[in-house]
Amino acid sequence: MNLLFTVCGRAGSKGFRSKNIQTFLGFPLPYYTFSAIDLFIKNYANKYNNITVAVNTDSSELIALFEQTAIIFKTVSRKPEQATDVASKYAVIKDTMIECQNDSEKIFDIVVDLDITSPLRTLEDVELTIQALIQNLQADCSFSVTHSRRNPYFNMVIEQEGFYERVLKSDFNARQQAPVIYDMNASIYAYRNSFLSAESTNGVFDGKAVVHVMEDTAVLDIDSEEDFKLMKVIAQYFYKNNKKYSDIRDNIKNIVSF
Numbered sequence: 001m002n003l004l005f006t007v008c009g010r011a012g013s014k015g016f017r018s019k020n021i022q023t024f025l026g027f028p029l030p031y032y033t034f035s036a037i038d039l040f041i042k043n044y045a046n047k048y049n050n051i052t053v054a055v056n057t058d059s060s061e062l063i064a065l066f067e068q069t070a071i072i073f074k075t076v077s078r079k080p081e082q083a084t085d086v087a088s089k090y091a092v093i094k095d096t097m098i099e100c101q102n103d104s105e106k107i108f109d110i111v112v113d114l115d116i117t118s119p120l121r122t123l124e125d126v127e128l129t130i131q132a133l134i135q136n137l138q139a140d141c142s143f144s145v146t147h148s149r150r151n152p153y154f155n156m157v158i159e160q161e162g163f164y165e166r167v168l169k170s171d172f173n174a175r176q177q178a179p180v181i182y183d184m185n186a187s188i189y190a191y192r193n194s195f196l197s198a199e200s201t202n203g204v205f206d207g208k209a210v211v212h213v214m215e216d217t218a219v220l221d222i223d224s225e226e227d228f229k230l231m232k233v234i235a236q237y238f239y240k241n242n243k244k245y246s247d248i249r250d251n252i253k254n255i256v257s258f
Contacts, residue, residue, distance in 0.1 A: 002050045003130075004108040005037050006096045007066075007073075009116045010083045011059035016224050020116050021061050025232055025239070027252050028065050032119035035251045038071055039123045052108070056096045058083045069255045074100055089113075090203045093189075094196050110134070111191045117222040118187035120235055121214070122244040129188040129212040140195035140207030145182035146216045153178035185214060186221070 009020040009030065016022075022029050041051050055066055058078035066073060076096045081087065097111050112130060114121070125144060133142035150156045152167035154175045172178045195207050217238060220231050238245040 001048050001109045002106055003048045003052070004097060004100055004111045005040075005051065005053045006056060006093050006111060006113045007033055007037075007053070007116060008056045008078075008089060008092050008096070008113065009059060009062050010057060010078055010087075011062070016222060016228060018061075019222055019228065020059065021065060022228065024119055024228075025235060025249070027249070027256075029119060030062060030065055030116045031069070031252045031256060032248055033114045033116050034066065034069055034071050035248050035255060036114060036121060036123065036126060038069075038255050039248065039251050040126055043123060044127065050106070052100060052104070052106075054096050054100050056092050068257075071255060074103070076100070088202065090201075093191070097193070097196055108193055111193065111196055113189040113191075115186050115188075118185070119231070119248075120217040120238055120245060121187050121248070123247065124244060125212065125214050126188055130190050132210045132212045133190045133192065136210050138208055139192075139210045140201075141189065141191045141204050142210045142212060143190070143204060144185055144188040144214050145211045146185050146214050148181040148183045149216075151175055151178045151181045153181075182211065182213070187214065188212070 007030070020030060024032065037053055045051065053071055053073040054076055055063065055073050056076040056078055057063060063075055076099050078092065079095065082092050082095070093111060093113050097108060101107060110130060110133065112126070114126070121144070129142050129144050133139050153170040154166070154172050156167045157164040158167045170178065189204065195201055201207060218234050220227050220234070222228050222231060239249050240246070
């Protein structure tokens with residue numbers, strides 16, 4: 001089985017300027033993702049025939065950071081139309097896979113995308129997201145989630161003509177009665193080649209998706225400096241109290257010479 005890891009990050013960010021190259025607890029934020037990939041290669045190289053790493057970006061600063069690591073990767077230049085606030089990351093991942101296949105004349109069975117702004121993941125999370133896809137032969141893709149803290153059937157509301165009601169109408173009086181809801185935490189996505197390469201697909205919900213439930217690390221999208229500061233506080237706790245998380249951070253020293 002041929003595996004392609006994609007790491008995608010653009011130069012611009014209106015919410016938090018240059019968030020993809022910020023220093024996070026002593027290390028550049030993208031190094032946490034490269035460290036996870038490095039540990040995966042070290043632990044699962046015998047399980048997968050070939051593992052390739054590709055970075056899709058329009059940021060010279062991001063490339064410069066990655067070039068300081070020991071990880072061998074292919075650079076894919078971000079298309080201008082895919083470097084906007086509303087651009088589809090799915091399209092970026094698809095283009096990355098196509099270019100890597102054209103250059104290497106190799107077909108990747110599964111493409112795994114790891115988000116740069118998600119430093120709290122474990123090696124096990126990556127493998128279990130991939131296995132969730134492999135083990136379900138009908139699934140087209142898999143992605144990581146956490147249990148949602150709010151439920152649209154119970155304690156999420158929407159404005160309707162000046163008044164507020166539940167997002168989804170129900171008679172549930174306790175959260176335990178409502179259907180289980182998950183948050184997509186955007187940390188890990190895995191796609192079958194056949195699904196990703198299809199012209200008719202534009203996202204995960206165009207196919208059959210399965211999930212891997214990650215530990216709830218207070219899901220945060222780093223869209224502002226305040227989000228970034230709060231993520232540091234949360235990460236410090238997990239790095240101190242859970243070896244699976246600290247292994248990723250500790251391994252950064254093995255892939256970069258400071």
